Amino acid sequence: MFVLITATASGTTAITIGNVSSAYNVTVPIMINNVEDVAVVTVNITYDPSVIHVTDAGNSDFQLFFKNLCFVDKGWVKMGAYQVMNGLSGDVKFAELNITPVGSPGETTNLEIEVITLTDSEDKPIKAAVKNGSFTIEGHVQLDTGAPEDPYPSIGGTHYGTIKPNKTIMVCKLYTYPCPGTGGHAEYVEIRNNSGWNVSARWDGYEGGDWHNICFDERFTLQAGVEYNYTIVTGSYPQIHHKKELTMDNGIITCTQFIDINGKKHKDWIPAIKLGSCEER
Missing domain, CATH: 2.60.120 (Jelly Rolls)
Structure with missing residues (x-):
């Protein structure tokens, strides 16, 4: 299994997910890098359901985390996270996705991030770049x-x-x-x-x-x-x-x-x- 996480420019807040190559079930982090005082986050992740399914999400750095897995077979999952008191700063793990390949070796899907909410502890919006990823099913394709x-x-x-x-x-x-x-x-x-x-x-x-x-x-x-x-x-x-x-x-x-x-x-x-x-x- 291979996961590539790209670096972000110094001082730039970015929500990222890596480029993954695997033939097996994997855990992939969604990171909020170079952030200050993040308190509320809501995100959708979309993908091709003929290639992969997201089977679970969790292990967040936030105090409270929720997930909606009702539409994983349709190609999307919604997640949210909250801090009750102070926000988080630095490189923050929003969530880990458990991904299962369901397609054929060699097939690829984008892992696309849609940011719905990203605010600090004073409910002020945080500007952030989005770096989407991908998942490629490894196997004996030749x-x-x-x-x-x-x-x-x-x-x-x-x-x-x-x-x-x-x-x-x-x-x-x-x-x-x-x-x-x-x-x-x-x-x-x-x-x-x-x-x-x-x-x-x-x-x-x-x-x-x-x-x-x-x-x-x-x-x-x-x-x-x-x-x-x-x-x-x-x-x-x-x-x-x-x-x-x-x-x-x-x-x-x-x-x-x-x-x-x-x-x-x-x-x-x-x-x-x-x-x-x-x-x-």
Whole structure:
């Protein structure tokens, strides 16, 4: 399970909820950061009920807390909190949400905050920014070209192309399908997008028995509907899809250019690969 809580600018009051990635039930905090003398809060949280359900809310820093869970199957929950005497200051936990994923791996929903009331102990409004979050269901979603019917001809070289998933995919390794009886593998992989983000990894060699895979240093996410560019350097004899574009269950992969180890250029060589999480085999 992964929860990302973003920082707020110094001196700025903000109500925040994190970006969550999990395949299991999780507890997610709703925070009021950099606040002074907060006494009354009422908030609605909305989400896609086909992806998650909020099953409970509580564990607030406030003296009194209430929740309305009557419409969790409709995609929203209402909560309120009060201080009887003095208000709270600093980074205050408004509530913790218990969230259960009900959709399929790779599906994502926004966690959107609607502030109805936010006042201090003198009933004066408090201005605050809102930082919404998201929930992505992790699981064994992968970008898998599968093995082609005829993987030949095959040779090592450098593949350039694009991938565009139609589901959000958590990635920590690249698997390369070898031609039967060969040591076909990838030696280097880089994935990048147009914003300047990129990630890369290198092959560890044949030792250890896991030579089909390249493992990234850190897990990362390929977002649904976003196009990424790839560079994959292969060795020996990987299986090849001899086409310019291949539609998979979870996305599309294309070949922009393949330069083999002899320097010959090709336009229809897509390496047979699988991008996915480390739990997949």
